[in-house]
Amino acid sequence: xxxxxxxxxxxxxxxxxxxxxxxxxxxxxxxxxxxxxxxxxxxxxxxxxxxxxxxxxxxxxxxxxxxxxxxxxxxxxxxxxxxxxxxxxxxxxxxxxxxxxxxxxxxxxxxxxxxxxxxxxxxxxxxxxxxxxxxxxxxxxxxxxxxxxxxxxxxxxxxxxxxxxxxxxxxxxxxxxxxxxxxxxxxxxxxxxxxxxxxxxxxxxxxxxxxxxxxxxxxxxxxx
Amino acid sequence: xxxxxxxxxxxxxxxxxxxxxxxxxxxxxxxxxxxxxxxxxxxxxxxxxxxxxxxxxxxxxxxxxxxxxxxxxxxxxxxxxxxxxxxxxxxxxxxxxxxxxxxxxxxxxxxxxxxxxxxxxxxxxxxxxxxxxxxxxxxxxxxxxxxxxxxxxxxxxxxxxxxxxxxxxxxxxxxxxxxxxxxxxxxxxxxxxxxxxxxxxxxxxxxxxxxxxxxxxxxxxxxxxx
Numbered sequence: 001x002x003x004x005x006x007x008x009x010x011x012x013x014x015x016x017x018x019x020x021x022x023x024x025x026x027x028x029x030x031x032x033x034x035x036x037x038x039x040x041x042x043x044x045x046x047x048x049x050x051x052x053x054x055x056x057x058x059x060x061x062x063x064x065x066x067x068x069x070x071x072x073x074x075x076x077x078x079x080x081x082x083x084x085x086x087x088x089x090x091x092x093x094x095x096x097x098x099x100x101x102x103x104x105x106x107x108x109x110x111x112x113x114x115x116x117x118x119x120x121x122x123x124x125x126x127x128x129x130x131x132x133x134x135x136x137x138x139x140x141x142x143x144x145x146x147x148x149x150x151x152x153x154x155x156x157x158x159x160x161x162x163x164x165x166x167x168x169x170x171x172x173x174x175x176x177x178x179x180x181x182x183x184x185x186x187x188x189x190x191x192x193x194x195x196x197x198x199x200x201x202x203x204x205x206x207x208x209x210x211x212x213x214x215x216x217x218x219x220x221x222x223x224x
Numbered sequence: 225x226x227x228x229x230x231x232x233x234x235x236x237x238x239x240x241x242x243x244x245x246x247x248x249x250x251x252x253x254x255x256x257x258x259x260x261x262x263x264x265x266x267x268x269x270x271x272x273x274x275x276x277x278x279x280x281x282x283x284x285x286x287x288x289x290x291x292x293x294x295x296x297x298x299x300x301x302x303x304x305x306x307x308x309x310x311x312x313x314x315x316x317x318x319x320x321x322x323x324x325x326x327x328x329x330x331x332x333x334x335x336x337x338x339x340x341x342x343x344x345x346x347x348x349x350x351x352x353x354x355x356x357x358x359x360x361x362x363x364x365x366x367x368x369x370x371x372x373x374x375x376x377x378x379x380x381x382x383x384x385x386x387x388x389x390x391x392x393x394x395x396x397x398x399x400x401x402x403x404x405x406x407x408x409x410x411x412x413x414x415x416x417x418x419x420x421x422x423x424x425x426x427x428x429x430x431x432x433x434x435x436x437x438x439x440x441x442x443x444x445x446x447x448x449x450x
Contacts, residue, residue, distance in 0.1 A: 147376075150372075150376070154356060154369050154372065154373070155356075157360065157361055157365060157369070158355075158356055158359040158360050158361065158369070159359040159360075159361065160355070160359045164352075164355065164356065164359060167348075167351070167352045167355060168352045168356065168373065170348075171345050171348040171349045171352060171377075171380075172349065172376065172377065172380050174345050174380075174384050174387070175380070175383045175384055175386075175387040178387050178388065178391060179387055182391065198390065199390075202383070202386065202387055202390075205383070206383060209379065209383070210376075210379075213375070213376060213379060214376075217293075217372050217375060217376065220293050220368050220371065220372055221368065221369065221372055223368070
């Protein structure tokens with residue numbers, strides 16, 4: 001069991017180091033997410049008087065779309081120089097590769113989300129300290145990452161590489177996006193805990209289901 | 225196609241033709257006009273049949289995707305692919321007949337209630353399925369990717385339905401189970417479902433055979449080229 005974690009961590013550490021040295025993915029996605037929020041300001045020009053109505057949607061569109069762009073990188077980095085084949089030559093279960101990449105994906109989207117959210121809250125004049133919102137972000141980020149990592153491996157092996165991932169990713173993650181928006185709206189409205197519970201349960205269920213399914217199915221995606 | 229296939233194809237075509245003519249007769253002539261919504265309600269028989277068949281199609285794709293990944297029989301992949309193509313056609317028809325029915329009855333072309341949204345998302349998921357297969361770098365890869373998406377996509381559908389159902393609901397509740405249909409209406413519906421299911425089976429069968437043959441030709445060509 002411990003060796004499993006070591007292997008997963010090794011893959012994760014490789015990706016993390018690469019990203020830390022270049023910082024190219026996180027910064028560009030952060031800028032993109034910010035731009036999405038700015039453009040939406042013009043899209044909902046009458047929403048200025050009722051920011052709570054449009055705010056949850058804007059936040060999650062920014063995170064979802066920024067995330068999709070970033071997930072492309074998860075496997076694009078493995079494309080050149082037979083790096084993916086090298087990874088597959090390691091004496092590890094294919095699922096371990098998935099979990100290593102997944103750890104990187106989760107870190108990436110959490111980094112983006114947790115930076116963009118305070119900026120978003122400030123721009124919409126909403127309270128900044130919302131621990132429940134942090135919980136929703138973590139759960140939804142996990143859901144995005146599971147699907148995003150799996151589909152990234154699929155998308156890079158198709159001809160329409162970059163556009164294929166959003167087409168695959170967005171319909172599948174509709175439950176997560178919808179539930180996250182709903183919970184965020186409830187949090188901003190100060191609703192009681194039990195109203196939010198069902199939506200959080202949906203996100204958690206989605207996370208678990210897709211963690212299991214992706215782990216099982218990943219080996220079929222990267223085999224030669 | 226060998227003789228067995230030709231026979232099966234002819235039987236299905238004949239049966240489908242008979243059932244479709246029967247369905248057309250029943251829907252347009254036999255069934256009485258519905259009291260509240262009038263003539264436009266007749267779309268209901270086609271719309272519901274096509275919707276049930278589209279879900280069947282994607283369920284078949286799901287099952288045969290699993291089977292293909294397990295056994296790697298090309299024929300099963302051909303069936304999964306053919307079923308997804310038929311499913312998209314039927315789902316497109318659902319999304320067209322629905323608004324035609326909705327505009328006179330509800331006054332709007334579209335609402336974002338549970339069933340409509342789920343149908344739309346289902347349509348998008350299987351468009352993605354077909355795109356991935358079309359854009360894959362090699363056919364074998366396309367088959368594997370398609371199988372993965374056939375599985376992952378189908379699992380998503382009930383979750384989407386649950387979420388949107390919680391979010392809002394406007395679709396008329398299932399009339400059939402509430403006994404709101406007279407026997408003549410129920411009969412027309414059943415004949416209609418039978419007709420479209422036969423059509424679906426015929427389409428999948430023909431399409432899967434065609435794909436198998438194309439794969440064979442490709443293989444023979446590659447062998448000959450060596």
